Amino acid sequence: MAKDTHDILLQDDHLIQSFADLNGLKAQGARTVISKAKGAYVYDNAGTELIDGIGGLWCVNIGHGHPEMIAAITEQLQTLDYYSTFYNFTHPTAAALAAKVVELAPGHLNAVHFGNSGSVANDSAIRMLHHYNIRKGRPEKKMVLSRQGAYHGSTHLAMAMTTPLYSEGWHCARELVHHLHSPHFWREGAGASEAEFLDALMEDLSGSIERIGAENICAFIAEPIQGAGGVVTAPAGYHKRAWEICQANDIKYIADEVVTAFGRLGHFFASEDVFGMVPDIITTAKGLTSGYQPLSATIVSDEIHDVVSGPDGMFLHGMTYSGHPAATAAGLANIAIMEREEIPQRVRTTGGYFEEKLRGLSDIEIVGEVRGSHFMMGIEFTRDRASKESFDADLQVGLRVAQACQRRGLIARPLGNVLILSPTLIMDHAMIDRVEAILREAILEVAAGL
Structure with missing residues (x-):
């Protein structure tokens, strides 16, 4: 099994990935190789630590690598x-x-x-x-x-x-x-x-x-x-x-x-x-x-x-x-x-805090709506909040914010003009604060470039 990122991506050329722009994946740097995971974090093949802000795909509720x-x-x-x-x-x-x-x-x-x-x-x-x-x-x-x-x-x-x-x-x-x-x-x-x-x-x-x-x-x-x-x-x-x-x-x-x-x-x-x-x-x-x-x-x-x-x-x-x-x-x-571990009971507190922190991002001009509940949240970006006018699809605002987040250590999921967060359920208040800070920096960076 290949370990070098270049070799892994050569092998990956044979993989049809799900819900992806298959042609776009041919571009240099379009794919991220995730090679390790533990707790609320995953690691790319270079060892970069990333908060798993999408919980795998809405699913890694107890966190990665649980020994039990x-x-x-x-x-x-x-x-x-x-x-x-x-x-x-x-x-x-x-x-x-x-x-x-x-x-x-x-x-x-x-x-x-x-x-x-x-x-x-x-x-x-x-x-x-x-x-x-x-x-x-x-x-x-x-x-x-x-x-x-x-x-x-x-x-x-x-x-x-x-x-x-x-x-x-x-x-x-x-x-x-x-x-x-x-x-x-x-x-x-x-x-x-x-x-x-x-x-x-x-x-x-x-x-x-x-x-x-x-x-x-x-x-x-x-x-x-x-x-x-x-x-x-x-x-x-x-x-x-x-x-x-x-x-x-x-x-x-x-x-x-x-x-x-x-x-x-x-x-x-x-x-x-x-x-x-x-x-x-x-x-x-x-x-x-x-x-x-x-x-x-x-x-x-x-x-x-x-x-x-x-x-x-x-x-x-x-x-x-x-x-x-x-x-x-x-x-x-x-x-x-x-x-x-009383994870559902903890989510009633930590999930509420996560929701509260993300809703606070509404003070950024391009954030039209923050919606969802607990550890299932979406942020929609708009050209004009009052009229709810969307950004043109070719601007790829959600993707640009997701990329800015990943550069700062957070994986989030872009969906057109929406950014989705569905993290592991084991995040504490300190990690939630870090996620909010990364999101704020990333959204402001993209907004400045628009």
Whole structure:
């Protein structure tokens, strides 16, 4: 295995990287080789220390290189390296993790299907509901309501549920999905109060159900906070009211907690504890193992499970690596660490401080809006804050700020004119102060160059 950066990048020429400008990556210095990680930090191949301000990819909640996690995975591989949860087979860690996940999940969500990514978890939710409705004698009930600005994954169906911006130039299962209006009040609610904007969103939901027909709609899917769509928080009360409308129309509510679960908002699950409702399905991944192993979960209600597990039918869905022993061992160890170290409880304090410090960046002229909650934050840059006029895309303001941050020792994620921060959940107040200082310097540097 190559160790020299030049040699690594020569080998990397054969790698198709995800969500990247593949042509742009050919430029000198466009790629960063990350070769080591520990705690809240990662290190490039030259040994430069960088605060992992994106937590890997919304996922390294307990921090990098936790010895207990590594030991649990190693021990599992030495005991049972692989066996499937297909047919009549199971194994101890898959069973134990399923029991632990439903113990943490709210309400009547007492059955779990494991996959290996958030995309798979969301595809599994829809496939399950399609099967559920076929078994109930209503195969036409298969449409999905999603939202502009949503991100639900990159597989064929999950990409259709994602905001259309991400599928431009690609085919996906668009015929199955209807996108509702974006819940972004700051950007979309001009001339209305937040309460009036919320009413308009609920009218859009109700009107869409009436036009499409509730008998044709299987589910409404929503992230508690939209992630890769720009870290958008809906108006207060949005999710509970949407849930009520879905319940009244016999439409299942899927909460995509791929990002928000396992501590990012201060709770193991956010749907009930933060947003006051219990969905019919919760999907999760990322923080489930803190990224140490690929694992996702589709957690379904007793009522759905009773139908799909009833007599005279096979559950014809699953993946080779569903419930992989090493991955489920990582999930168990991750939860044990989070419970013992009280990470979700700490996030309610440190995450609140992080949010407060980032909102203080609003005194910089090009910062249009700072939004999000706890350790899930977005900073949108505007040419004019009052009019909310965006910078031209070719200025790449988000990317320029991210590059200025990296030069100062912080990794942040650019998304057009938005900068996303989703760090590990173990940052203390001193590190948060350092992150805020780096952000301030970086934003001021870029602003001066505009």
